[in-house]
Amino acid sequence: GCASTGGGSGEKERSDLLTREQILGAEATNLYDVIRRLRPRWIAIRANRSFEMDTEVVVVQNDVYLGPAEILKEIAPETAYQLQYLEGTRAATAIPGLMSDRHVEGAIIISTRPIG
Numbered sequence: 001g002c003a004s005t006g007g008g009s010g011e012k013e014r015s016d017l018l019t020r021e022q023i024l025g026a027e028a029t030n031l032y033d034v035i036r037r038l039r040p041r042w043i044a045i046r047a048n049r050s051f052e053m054d055t056e057v058v059v060v061q062n063d064v065y066l067g068p069a070e071i072l073k074e075i076a077p078e079t080a081y082q083l084q085y086l087e088g089t090r091a092a093t094a095i096p097g098l099m100s101d102r103h104v105e106g107a108i109i110i111s112t113r114p115i116g
Helices: 020-025 031-038 069-074 088-094
Strands: 017-019 055-061 064-068 082-087 103-111
Touching: 017 020, 017 031, 020 031, 020 082, 031 069, 031 082, 055 069, 064 069, 082 088, 088 103
Parallel strands: 055 103
Antiparallel strands: 017 082, 055 064, 082 103
16 A cells, blocks of 8 residues: 555645644644644754753744743644644844844744635
């Protein structure tokens, strides 16, 4: 037999993106649980990089910084149209000012409306 990833659209699943269909399909009560089930690596801190500052995964919604990943526990899955993960250096360039007072492992970007 041939292994399938589901989907059937021929589109390769992106490890840095969750679509609205995937988010709602996770049947979770908040976005933290959605990510924990579908993309646990997004919220994993590999190692603290500094003795002065904590290393964290940050959350941004519609270009507004919300806080560390724990804030996702307060956001309903229905709020999100799409979730995207940016690794540390990409997060720093995509979100100016983020690196000034924290070490960022990555950023979870919440879009509440269609992109484009």
